[in-house]
Amino acid sequence: MASGRIPTDRARLYRTLRSAHLERAHELPPAAILFRIKRYDFHEELTRGLVVVQAHPVRAAWLLARSPVTTLEIGEPLMLSSVWASALAIGALRLRTLLGGRRSTIVSYALENADPFVRLLRARPRLRRGINGVAARFVWQQTDRIVFGTDAARVTYRTALPEPARNLVSAVIPALPAPCTCAAADDFETHRVVFLGAFVPRKGLLNILAAWTLVTAVLPQARLTIIGKGTLENQVRQAAALDPSIELVIDPPRNEIHRQLRRARVLALPSQPTSTWREQVGLPIVEGLAHGCAIVTTTETGLATWLQKHGHAVVAPGCTPQQLADAVVHALQAPRPSFDDLPSVDGRLAADAWLFADD
Incomplete structure (x- = not known):
């Protein structure tokens, strides 16, 4: 610097x-x-x-x-x-x-x-x-x-x-985003979900954990990768230790984040508002779109209307674990989003x- x-x-x-x-x-x-x-x-x-x-x-x-x-x-x-x-x-x-x-x-x-x-x-x-x-x-x-x-x-x-x-x-x-120019995935998994972001309540991490057993009850082959770091790390470690379908990746380098997004079918970021904060866009959402992920998020993001129009799953903040799980299952079973929906620049x-x- x-x-x-x-x-x-x-x-x-x-x-x-x-x-x-x-x-x-x-x-x-x-x-x-x-x-x-x-x-x-x-x-x-x-x-x-x-x-x-x-x-x-x-x-x-x-x-x-x-x-x-x-x-x-x-x-x-x-x-x-x-x-x-x-x-x-x-x-x-x-x-x-x-x-x-x-x-x-x-x-x-x-x-x-x-x-x-x-x-x-x-x-x-x-x-x-x-x-x-x-x-x-x-x-x-x-x-x-x-x-x-x-x-x-x-x-x-x-x-x-x-x-x-x-x-x-x-x-x-x-x-x-424009489609990412990184190499296409050679290990794409049709039932892989990624959470990417800070391990804090407002990013919806606890909501995903609460819904996950309901997802695997419908799709036993579903897998969840949680990527990032933050104050909820101990709780995430405990969840991953108890559930073999959950993978934890702490603060990886950028090339590993790209690899994880390339192999995932769905990116979930169910942001929750606080008294002083509302999700503006959500960088993980942008990065997920750039890698061809279907998005599961809430109406808090400023991209909510665009996401709904283009077939992604948008739920209300504070929705029940079952409603969030249903959205994740639907995203895993729906056709993958088209890169044609994204701008060239x-x-x-x-x-x-x-x-x-x-x-």
Whole structure:
């Protein structure tokens, strides 16, 4: 990773950085990446050949003010956990303009599908949200170009934030993947289900475990591979020890994740909402689609409507284990999804090309 200099005229500002961001960065024109926190699935080797700087928001703003950056991608305005970092970065670049520098274009990619300003909170969190709301409105008003990765995100922004005071240019480019170019599977299993993601309740891991015996009661040949890591690891280990149809893969390298997805028939990610979180898309869903998996998920994802239209299984969050099991069994028995349903260019790459088209 770089020590702290930004040599490019493009930059991306992330609160958390994960391997998917780094993989994508290798396919895009050069841009410096500034971030604060490494995600659980961060792999250091993927930073090779990239300008990657880990920096606190104040330091990131300072580096941007002294940089040649003319286009900055910020976290989306409704991401309240990072909105002050975005505000500081924009403020630094706007100050640079006042001092005679070139004006920078601010762009963003948005997936938020839940209005954070309508959640019921106690007094102190509500006050903090109000302060964050001031920063969110500032960031929104300063944004020049934005791509919505789902139509649900576009609707959310229309209701959550005021009409921009300036000419904001926007587009909806669905967050769908192109088919993965990795080699075809030579060990495909028609009854293999994969859960991929953080081992936390909100990703629906406990829901899958509760439904699994009901799946194998109908399809004894069904097999479940659980991939990732997190706070529920001990419970997953216990489940795998008691049930030979469950396989556990802890924090594998990216090539192994691709292999596991290639051999699976179904990817299950039954995301469950919390008081402060709703699944925006679900990267495992995107990766599953790219490898030809049928998807079993909930209506929480912003891709729910598209998935339903294209034959995937979408259930309600909080559904019974039997309802989830029925959805998994149906997905295992239904025809495999067609790659023809996917775009020829990855939706995130297409969004990036649009965001940076005029820089």
